Structures are given as structure tokens and as C-alpha cells.
Amino acid sequence: IGAGDSGTRSVNIAVIGGDGIGPEVTREAVKVLGAAVGTDAFTTTEFDLGADRYRRDGEIYPADDIAELAKADAILLGAVGAEPGATDVPSGLVERGFLLRLRFAFDHYVNLRPARLFPGVDGVLSESITNEAPIDLVVVREGTEGLYCGNGGVVRAGTPHEIATEVSVNTAFGVERVVRDAFARAAARNGHLTLLHKHNVLVNAGGLWRRVVAEVGAEYPDVTVDYAHIDAAMIHLVTDPARFDVIVTDNLFGDIVTDLAGAVTGGIGLAASGNINPTGAFPSMFEPVHGSAPDIAGRGLADPTAAILSAALLAEHLRLGDAASQIRDAVAAHLASGPGSLTTSQIGDAIADRLG
Amino acid sequence: IGAGDSGTRSVNIAVIGGDGIGPEVTREAVKVLGAAVGTDAFTTTEFDLGADRYRRDGEIYPADDIAELAKADAILLGAVGAEPGATDVPSGLVERGFLLRLRFAFDHYVNLRPARLFPGVDGVLSESITNEAPIDLVVVREGTEGLYCGNGGVVRAGTPHEIATEVSVNTAFGVERVVRDAFARAAARNGHLTLLHKHNVLVNAGGLWRRVVAEVGAEYPDVTVDYAHIDAAMIHLVTDPARFDVIVTDNLFGDIVTDLAGAVTGGIGLAASGNINPTGAFPSMFEPVHGSAPDIAGRGLADPTAAILSAALLAEHLRLGDAASQIRDAVAAHLASGPGSLTTSQIGDAIADRLG
Ligand SMILES: CC(C)[C@H](C(=O)O)[C@@H](O)C(=O)O
Numbered sequence: 019i020g021a022g023d024s025g026t027r028s029v030n031i032a033v034i035g036g037d038g039i040g041p042e043v044t045r046e047a048v049k050v051l052g053a054a055v056g057t058d059a060f061t062t063t064e065f066d067l068g069a070d071r072y073r074r075d076g077e078i079y080p081a082d083d084i085a086e087l088a089k090a091d092a093i094l095l096g097a098v099g100a101e102p103g104a105t106d107v108p109s110g111l112v113e114r115g116f117l118l119r120l121r122f123a124f125d126h127y128v129n130l131r132p133a134r135l136f137p138g139v140d141g142v143l144s145e146s147i148t149n150e151a152p153i154d155l156v157v158v159r160e161g162t163e164g165l166y167c168g169n170g171g172v173v174r175a176g177t178p179h180e181i182a183t184e185v186s187v188n189t190a191f192g193v194e195r196v197v198r199d200a201f202a203r204a205a206a207r208n209g210h211l212t213l214l215h216k217h218n219v220l221v222n223a224g225g226l227w228r229r230v231v232a233e234v235g236a237e238y239p240d241v242t243v244d245y246a247h248i249d250a251a252m253i254h255l256v257t258d259p260a261r262f263d264v265i266v267t268d269n270l271f272g273d274i275v276t277d278l279a280g281a282v283t284g285g286i287g288l289a290a291s292g293n294i295n296p297t298g299a300f301p302s303m304f305e306p307v308h309g310s311a312p313d314i315a316g317r318g319l320a321d322p323t324a325a326i327l328s329a330a331l332l333a334e335h336l337r338l339g340d341a342a343s344q345i346r347d348a349v350a351a352h353l354a355s356g357p358g359s360l361t362t363s364q365i366g367d368a369i370a371d372r373l374g
Numbered sequence: 375i376g377a378g379d380s381g382t383r384s385v386n387i388a389v390i391g392g393d394g395i396g397p398e399v400t401r402e403a404v405k406v407l408g409a410a411v412g413t414d415a416f417t418t419t420e421f422d423l424g425a426d427r428y429r430r431d432g433e434i435y436p437a438d439d440i441a442e443l444a445k446a447d448a449i450l451l452g453a454v455g456a457e458p459g460a461t462d463v464p465s466g467l468v469e470r471g472f473l474l475r476l477r478f479a480f481d482h483y484v485n486l487r488p489a490r491l492f493p494g495v496d497g498v499l500s501e502s503i504t505n506e507a508p509i510d511l512v513v514v515r516e517g518t519e520g521l522y523c524g525n526g527g528v529v530r531a532g533t534p535h536e537i538a539t540e541v542s543v544n545t546a547f548g549v550e551r552v553v554r555d556a557f558a559r560a561a562a563r564n565g566h567l568t569l570l571h572k573h574n575v576l577v578n579a580g581g582l583w584r585r586v587v588a589e590v591g592a593e594y595p596d597v598t599v600d601y602a603h604i605d606a607a608m609i610h611l612v613t614d615p616a617r618f619d620v621i622v623t624d625n626l627f628g629d630i631v632t633d634l635a636g637a638v639t640g641g642i643g644l645a646a647s648g649n650i651n652p653t654g655a656f657p658s659m660f661e662p663v664h665g666s667a668p669d670i671a672g673r674g675l676a677d678p679t680a681a682i683l684s685a686a687l688l689a690e691h692l693r694l695g696d697a698a699s700q701i702r703d704a705v706a707a708h709l710a711s712g713p714g715s716l717t718t719s720q721i722g723d724a725i726a727d728r729l730g
Pocket residue numbers: 113114117118273307574575605
């Protein structure tokens with residue numbers, strides 16, 4: 019895997035600003051990373067990819083860029099995607115043709131999404147719930163299988179007798195490797211793992227997930243394991259979110275539950291994620307959970323905190339000393355200080371200054 | 375369909391108390407219905423079905439009972455299901471072998487789940503959100519297709535090379551009839567319909583749902599239509615739930631979103647549902663969203679309000695005069711009165727008394 023401790027050699031980070039607010043939040047993330055590890059500790063290479071590139075060149079997955087990206091130690095992504103309803107970019111093209119394709123090509127089987135309610139942040143939940151115990155959880159979402167694999171089809175398209183199918187594919191190989199990752203994270207955190215699924219209806223996939231969790235769990239006697247149906251988890255997340263430590267789940271359930279987990283911990287302005295290949299065979303990619311928000315782009319209104327916390331995940335993945343915890347501490351101190359309303363770059367500066 | 379206006383003839387309601395707290399909450403629902411329409415307006419027939427029946431007789435879907443049930447004008451169900459981890463009832467047997475099977479057999483293609491935050495009820499959301507505007511929405515969940523159809527399978531079961539699949543089947547026929555129902559409900563309510571899906575990933579099913587919503591929507595020029603991805607809907611429901619009027623979605627997304635909608639409107643102690651066949655070809659079934667909660671059964675601790683509101687949906691479906699709105703008004707007045715902690719039957723009495 020790309021890097022040793024900070025300082026041993028310069029790390030090469032591919033930066034994809036992307037569309038909308040992507041470039042501006044990414045700029046702040048690079049700024050803060052520089053303040054944490056020193057600007058000599060890494061080099062950046064910019065890649066111009068996403069909806070805007072497609073508009074200009076008709077390219078959504080340019081082979082040359084992908085080959086270059088593959089050489090990076092890690093990728094920092096802002097956000098990609100056209101404005102909703104755009105007519106010059108086919109619906110879903112950027113999501114499927116670029117983002118998901120890259121997750122599959124680089125075998126990002128661990129989609130890591132921490133959710134923590136930082137002190138000082140107003141949540142959406144009533145204080146009677148959030149005052150109970152701190153919300154601090156991590157979702158380990160499978161990133162390469164399930165309903166995201168693009169299987170399925172349409173029969174008699176566009177007719178009153180159309181049939182449309184979607185196939186969720188789950189393999190023991192794919193489930194085991196992500197479950198192993200989740201157990202390792204739980205062991206390194208608070209020793210608790212929750213499997214989310216819907217095994218009472220999805221018996222085939224649910225059976226596989228449960229078997230694998232039981233089998234791998236036998237190797238982690240110190241990790242307590244429980245299970246929640248995805249529907250019940252919705253309730254838990256808004257009534258008792260502190261019950262969760264590490265959640266492991268499939269691609270679609272992970273997509274759904276991480277937006278809710280983000281929403282109850284300060285919103286997606288703060289939610290970071292990593293698309294991780296733990297083997298190091300391909301570079302991992304770190305991105306805010308939020309989208310490109312073209313409506314507010316270029317006006318200094320975007321909150322770069324999610325991008326900055328994504329850079330912290332990158333630093334953790336590349337083992338850049340203790341930069342990850344330093345950045346998180348700086349973000350926490352910044353948020354606790356009651357910063358009021360700041361521009362995108364002011365937020366980046368304020369957090370970088372705490373690392374000075 | 376079974377019944378005309380209240381008083382023209384006696385309506386026959388099949389009552390399935392079921393397991394755990396099911397019988398005790400159903401008793402209160404029948405009590406309140408009697409107070410609203412008069413006990414002469416309907417007869418009840420009790421059916422003994424669920425996990426307890428299975429334990430006794432080994433029967434989960436007894437043909438004779440199902441044939442009898444089919445003759446009822448409507449079904450009132452408490453809750454079915456064994457305690458989690460029970461070893462004498464196979465996991466998922468009651469859910470799939472009875473509940474889902476009945477939904478399919480009686481072609482309950484509209485799974486109706488209203489969610490309304492009654493004044494006086496403490497929600498889980500911060501007051502800054504719930505004070506903005508009242509939460510009052512209805513989810514129309516498709517009930518007979520999607521990932522619930524039981525397609526899929528396992529290859530090399532139990533081995534390191536297992537493959538488990540689940541197939542979501544969506545037909546134009548199935549989507550259109552539930553979308554029509556949702557538009558009719560939106561037109562009769564506040565004229566707004568939201569489709570929830572994940573069409574950027576589930577392109578086949580998502581394309582079908584979007585096409586049908588657009589086509590049927592052309593017949594309802596006064597209903598405004600929008601769309602949200604299921605993940606984004608998680609955020610909307612906890613940050614701006616008042617934006618929703620009627621939501622239409624597939625079986626699995628509907629399962630997930632209704633638990634969250636219930637949680638933000640006072641919890642599943644209040645969440646009612648109808649499994650409806652609008653054609654009247656089969657009896658519709660009304661049930662609280664909550665489960666059988668065997669841990670608190672028989673102790674007077676269960677809140678019967680969800681069962682009582684399910685009886686209101688039944689009264690609405692059977693067009694029993696204005697009993698439905700009367701019951702809902704009585705529940706609202708009861709909740710607004712700050713009733714404190716009451717037993718199951720005290721709650722039923724308090725609500726029935728307001729109808730007296
Ligand atoms: C854009 C979309 C394809 C993507 C997903 O569903 O994974 C996004 O929602 C996310 O969570 O990163």
C-alpha cells in the first residue's frame with residue numbers, strides 16, 4: 019500500500035474536484051491536510067472529471083485518466099454530478115458511468131462512513147435523545163455487490179406489460195471480506211458490531227450475511243454482535259443512535275442508512291466517506307457524502323467540513339502519522355467554538371489554523 | 375366491496391389478535407370501533423392464527439381459516455410473530471408463511487401507512503423542525519411485488535463460494551395500479567405526490583416507476599409531483615418532513631421509509647396501516663405497524679393507539695359513515711389532553727369515552 023509514515027517519502031494524491039461545489043471544498047481539504055502533515059509530505063495531481071468534463075469532451079470514463087488515477091496512492095474526490103434535471107448530461111450517467119464504475123474498477127469493497135455528533139453541532143434530534151449518550155458510529159457498507167452490480171433488465175419496455183427486474187448478487191467472497199474489515203474496526207473501537215439486513219424477507223442474501231457474520235465473529239470473541247432489520251434500524255437511529263458502534267451492511271442498505279446517520283449527526287455537510295480497497299491493490303478514494311450542489315457553487319457557501327473529514331480518512335488510510343486524529347480534533351474544536359456563519363475558505367482557514 | 379354506509383347492514387370483521395400484545399391491543403380497537411359506529415353495526419369473528427397457533431397445531435396457513443377469512447368484509451390484525459430468538463418457531467416463518475402470504479393471496483397491493491404528528495405527542499425531532507409545519511403524510515407502499523416476491527436463490531450454499539441472489543420484480547400492471555391509487559389519494563388530500571426510488575442505480579425498476587408516474591400524472595394536472603432518491607428521503611424526513619403529502623414507493627423502500635415516518639411522528643406505538651385491495655375482490659387487512667412485543671405482553675403496558683387508528687382505516691375503507699374521522703379526532707383529543715401513563719385498557723376506554 020502506497021505510503022509509510024509521514025515523512026518517509028512524498029505521497030501522491032490524485033485530486034478530483036469534480037462538479038459544482040466539489041472543487042471549492044476539495045481545495046480546503048488539501049489546505050487542511052497540508053497544515054496537518056506539511057505540504058512537503060504529499061504531492062497532488064489534479065484530474066478534471068465529472069459532468070463538466072463530459073459536457074466539454076463527451077468523456078465520462080477516459081481510459082488515460084483512469085490509468086493515471088490508478089497510480090496514485092489515494093484519491094480525494096469533491097463531488098461529481100450535473101444539476102438535477104440537466105438535459106445535456108443523461109440522467110445517472112455520472113453516477114453510474116464514473117462514480118460506481120470507479121468503485122468497481124478499483125474494487126472499493128469497504129465503503130466507510132463514520133457518523134459522529136460533534137459537541138456544539140445542532141442535530142435534528144431532540145436533546146432528550148442526543149443528551150443521553152454520544153453518537154459515534156461507523157458504517158461499513160459493502161461497495162461492490164448487492165443491487166449495485168447492474169444486473170437485471172426490462173422485458174416489453176414501455177408497454178402496459180413491461181417487466182423490470184433488479185438482481186442483488188451477494189457472494190461469500192464479497193461478504194466475508196467486508197465483514198472481516200468491520201470486525202477488525204469494531205475490535206479497534208468499542209467492541210460492538212451490528213449487522214443490518216432484512217433476512218426475514220431477503221432469505222437468500224440474509225442467510226449468507228448472517229452465516230458469515232457468525233463465522234467471522236467466532237474469531238472475535240471480544241466483539242459483541244447483534245442484528246437489526248433495516249426497517250427497525252431506522253427507528254433505532256432516531257430514538258437511540260448511541261446503541262451503535264460499527265454497523266456492517268450491504269450496498270443498498272448502507273446507502274440508505276448512512277444518509278440517515280449523517281442527518282442525525284449534523285447533516286451531510288459533515289459526513290465523510292472512504293471508498294476503500296484495504297488490500298492496497300488499487301488506490302482508495304475519499305469523498306464527502308454530499309453531492310455537487312450546483313445551485314450554491316462558486317459562492318463560498320459550501321461547508322468544506324465533510325471534505326476535510328474525508329481528508330482525515332485518507333490520512334488514516336495512508337497512515338500519515340497522527341494527522342487523521344489531529345484533523346478531527348481541529349474540526350471538533352472549531353465546531354465547539356461556535357463559529358457562526360463563515361465562507362468556505364474561512365472554514366478551511368479556521369481549521370487549518372488550529373493545526374498550525 | 376363489503377359494506378355500504380353504516381347502518382344499512384351489519385359488517386363482518388375478522389379479528390386476528392395474534393401473538394404477544396396483539397390480542398390486547400385489538401380488543402381496544404374493537405371497543406373503540408363499537409363506540410364509534412355502535413356495536414350493532416358489525417359482527418366480529420375471532421381467528422386464532424400466528425406463532426402461538428403454530429406452536430400448538432403446527433399450522434401456519436390453515437386452508438380452512440384462510441377460506442373463512444376470505445369471506446370477511448375486512449380483517450383487523452393485532453400482531454403476529456414469535457419472540458426474537460425463539461427456537462420452536464423457525465425464523466421468519468410467521469412473517470413469510472402467514473403475513474406476507476396473506477398479503478399476496480388477498481392481493482393487498484396498496485399498503486397504506488399514514489404518519490401524522492398529533493399535537494401533544496413528543497416526537498424525536500427537535501422542536502425547531504416540528505414547529506415549522508405539521509407532519510401529516512401518507513405512504514402508499516406497493517404490497518405485492520418488488521423484492522418481496524420471493525425470487526432468488528442460493529448456489530453452493532454454505533461454502534466459501536456461495537452466491538445468494540434476490541430478484542426484485544416490477545410489472546407495469548403492478549406499478550400502475552398502486553400509482554393510480556396514490557394519485558387519487560393525493561388529489562383528495564393536499565395535491566402533492568412524491569415518488570421515492572433509487573433510479574440512478576436501479577435503472578430498470580426506476581425507469582418503470584418514473585414512466586408510470588409521469589403517465590398517470592398526466593391525468594392529474596392538479597397534483598404536483600416530485601421525486602426523491604430513497605437515501606435523500608431519509609434526510610428529508612428528519613430535516614423537513616412537512617414537505618411530504620403522499621409518498622408512493624415500492625415494497626422494500628416502503629417498508630424502510632414507513633418505519634422512519636412512524637418514528638418521527640410519535641413512534642410505532644401510534645403507526646397504523648392498511649393492507650388494501652381496493653377492488654374489493656378480497657378483504658383488506660388493517661394492522662398496527664408494530665410487532666407482537668412478547669416481552670411486554672399481558673401486562674397492560676402496550677399502547678393500543680396504533681391498533682385503534684388501524685380500526686379507523688378499516689372504517690374508512692368500509693365507508694362506515696364518518697367513523698374514521700371521529701376515531702381520529704378522539705385519538706387526537708386524547709393525546710392532546712396529556713393523558714400521562716395509562717394501561718392498555720385505560721387508553722381504549724379514554725378514547726371510546728370521547729365517542730360516547
Ligand atoms: C450517487 C449514488 C450512485 C451514490 C450511491 O448510491 O452509492 C451516493 O448516493 C452515495 O451514497 O455515494
